[in-house]
Amino acid sequence: xxxxxxxxxxxxxxxxxxxxxxxxxxxxxxxxxxxxxxxxxxxxxxxxxxxxxxxxxxxxxxxxxxxxxxxxxxxxxxxxxxxxxxxxxxxxxxxxxxxxxxxxxxxxxxxxxxxxxxxxxxxxxxxxxxxxxxxxxxxxxxxxxxxxxxxxxxxxxxxxxxxxxxxxxxxxxxxxxxxxxxxxxxxxxxxxxxxxxxxxxxxxxxxxxxxxxxxxxxxxxxxxxxxxxxxxxxx
Amino acid sequence: xxxxxxxxxxxxxxxxxxxxxxxxxxxxxxxxxxxxxxxxxxxxxxxxxxxxxxxxxxxxxxxxxxxxxxxxxxxxxxxxxxxxxxxxxxxxxxxxxxxxxxxxxxxxxxxxxxxxxxxxxxxxxxxxxxxxxxxxxxxxxxxxxxxxxxxxxxxxxxxxxxxxxxxxxxxxxxxxxxxxxxxxxxxxxxxxxxxxxxxxxxxxxxxxxxxxxxxxxxxxxxxxxxxxxxxxxxxxxxxxxxxxxxxxxxxxxxxxxxxxxxxxxxxxxxxxxxxxxxxxxxxxxxxxxxxxxxxxxxxxxxxxxxxxxxxxxxxxxxxxxxxxxxxxxxxxxxx
Numbered sequence: 214x215x216x217x218x219x220x221x222x223x224x225x226x227x228x229x230x231x232x233x234x235x236x237x238x239x240x241x242x243x244x245x246x247x248x249x250x251x252x253x254x255x256x257x258x259x260x261x262x263x264x265x266x267x268x269x270x271x272x273x274x275x276x277x278x279x280x281x282x283x284x285x286x287x288x289x290x291x292x293x294x295x296x297x298x299x300x301x302x303x304x305x306x307x308x309x310x311x312x313x314x315x316x317x318x319x320x321x322x323x324x325x326x327x328x329x330x331x332x333x334x335x336x337x338x339x340x341x342x343x344x345x346x347x348x349x350x351x352x353x354x355x356x357x358x359x360x361x362x363x364x365x366x367x368x369x370x371x372x373x374x375x376x377x378x379x380x381x382x383x384x385x386x387x388x389x390x391x392x393x394x395x396x397x398x399x400x401x402x403x404x405x406x407x408x409x410x411x412x413x414x415x416x417x418x419x420x421x422x423x424x425x426x427x428x429x430x431x432x433x434x435x436x437x438x439x440x441x442x443x444x445x446x447x448x
Numbered sequence: 449x450x451x452x453x454x455x456x457x458x459x460x461x462x463x464x465x466x467x468x469x470x471x472x473x474x475x476x477x478x479x480x481x482x483x484x485x486x487x488x489x490x491x492x493x494x495x496x497x498x499x500x501x502x503x504x505x506x507x508x509x510x511x512x513x514x515x516x517x518x519x520x521x522x523x524x525x526x527x528x529x530x531x532x533x534x535x536x537x538x539x540x541x542x543x544x545x546x547x548x549x550x551x552x553x554x555x556x557x558x559x560x561x562x563x564x565x566x567x568x569x570x571x572x573x574x575x576x577x578x579x580x581x582x583x584x585x586x587x588x589x590x591x592x593x594x595x596x597x598x599x600x601x602x603x604x605x606x607x608x609x610x611x612x613x614x615x616x617x618x619x620x621x622x623x624x625x626x627x628x629x630x631x632x633x634x635x636x637x638x639x640x641x642x643x644x645x646x647x648x649x650x651x652x653x654x655x656x657x658x659x660x661x662x663x664x665x666x667x668x669x670x671x672x673x674x675x676x677x678x679x680x681x682x683x684x685x686x687x688x689x690x691x692x693x694x695x696x697x698x699x700x701x702x703x704x705x706x707x708x709x710x711x712x713x714x715x716x717x718x719x720x721x722x723x724x725x726x727x728x729x730x731x732x733x734x735x736x737x738x739x740x741x742x743x744x745x746x747x748x749x750x751x752x753x754x755x756x757x758x759x760x761x762x763x764x765x766x767x768x769x770x771x772x773x774x775x776x777x778x779x780x781x782x783x
Contacts, residue, residue, distance in 0.1 A: 443546075443587065
């Protein structure tokens with residue numbers, strides 16, 4: 214069966230599908246990944262800030278019960294396998310997008326899976342900020358909001374970028390999974406041709422493209438993180 | 449004027465309560481350079497953080513120009529903190545901001561326009577002697593340079609008080625001296641009251657006028673630096689002034705010999721070999737059993753323990769030495 218995958222006929226068919234479907238596939242994967250990441254960032258950053266500042270040693274301690282609830286909810290969302298989460302949130306997706314299939318619809322489960330993850334990543338970035346620097350800002354009369362916006366976020370910026378890169382590559386991986394429920398993109402192409410119709414060559418090509426996309430995101434992210442980190446300027 | 453009244457701070461830890469400060473009373477007058485010295489764990493850092501209320505005292509009051517800091521609202525306290533700025537052992541500069549932007553930071557916090565803030569920051573870079581480092585980032589500077597930027601940042605809001613928390617402890621002796629000179633300069637030119645927290649005697653000797661010795665959370669001794677260091681009374685002060693143990697050599701004094709303690713209290717004794725001169729003038733040759741003297745700005749500070757053969761010689765020596773200005777001598781009976 215494997216041998217059949219590389220026959221000249223298979224190649225000819227694969228090339229035709231690459232031409233007709235791959236460009237759209239790449240775009241859909243890119244679109245779903247980026248939009249889901251952006252929404253996850255928009256929810257994850259405030260949540261990450263809350264996790265750090267609301268801590269009992271944080272700059273704005275919140276009631277412990279509240280912090281425990283937030284932590285438990287995040288942990289629960291993070292521990293549900295994506296495959297199951299995708300199906301569980303279908304009614305919710307339908308409510309928001311109006312449909313449960315298609316690229317836009319797959320953004321909903323992706324975002325729900327991603328934001329708790331992003332919140333945890335950002336939490337760890339923000340915790341890296343030297344507490345002495347925060348104390349110095351307090352000694353200068355900075356308000357909690359000023360400390361968040363002018364100290365914690367800018368000081369951890371390179372680390373936030375690194376962690377956003379981890380998030381975006383992970384979400385890209387998840388987006389391929391949403392191909393199962395008709396989420397579109399390279400993932401769906403790989404599943405439709407490779408899993409349902411045994412066209413392994415097409416599946417391999419789709420996976421190679423996914424790998425390339427991850428490489429591109431990772432390289433851009435690493436370069437940005439390094440470039441923005443002023444601690445690395447030595448002369 | 450800064451007044452600390454019955455300041456007490458207790459930390460509740462898992463291993464029980466820790467009393468960091470015990471009933472501390474201190475008054476620092478305007479324009480003073482006031483040292484607070486103590487061994488590590490004496491409560492110095494807690495004490496300085498109680499002044500700007502980074503730590504809330506468990507009990508007692510902090511009065512700054514008569515205003516009780518404890519009664520201020522959060523917002524009022526933040527305004528007040530612009531008048532009481534602080535520099536730190538680890539400099540605590542914002543690592544992702546250029547030096548200029550670091551100095552602008554406290555001005556930004558108080559809503560000063562960017563242009564005005566940058567103008568002021570440039571002036572301050574001149575004051576601290578680093579006008580060419582405006583665009584550099586902290587990671588590109590040496591420790592001494594970073595502390596200069598931190599000082600400039602602390603001066604940006606035109607404070608009345610500068611708190612220095614072990615500000616030179618991470619620096620080498622030469623850099624320490626240059627940073628201390630800068631602080632002294634600022635104190636003289638701008639009239640800013642400076643409170644210096646340190647565990648180093650040399651820092652206090654270098655710039656402080658008054659000193660408080662903190663031991664185990666309590667003030668052991670307080671007074672003018674010259675007095676406290678010339679004749680330390682408390683055990684804590686003695687430990688700091690004679691870290692190598694002053695009393696030890698006195699134990700092997702010979703029979704019939706008398707001991708006397710000579711205190712140099714800013715005498716011009718560095719240029720006059722006092723003890724040798726005494727031997728020539730009076731014929732009393734003293735045995736120097738122990739000496740711990742320091743020359744600060746051409747003046748001698750410190751103590752010596754001498755031993756002389758008998759009662760007659762002791763009287764002669766006491767007379768002779770006491771005639772010298774800013775030198776005290778007294779018999780030491782039982783050490």
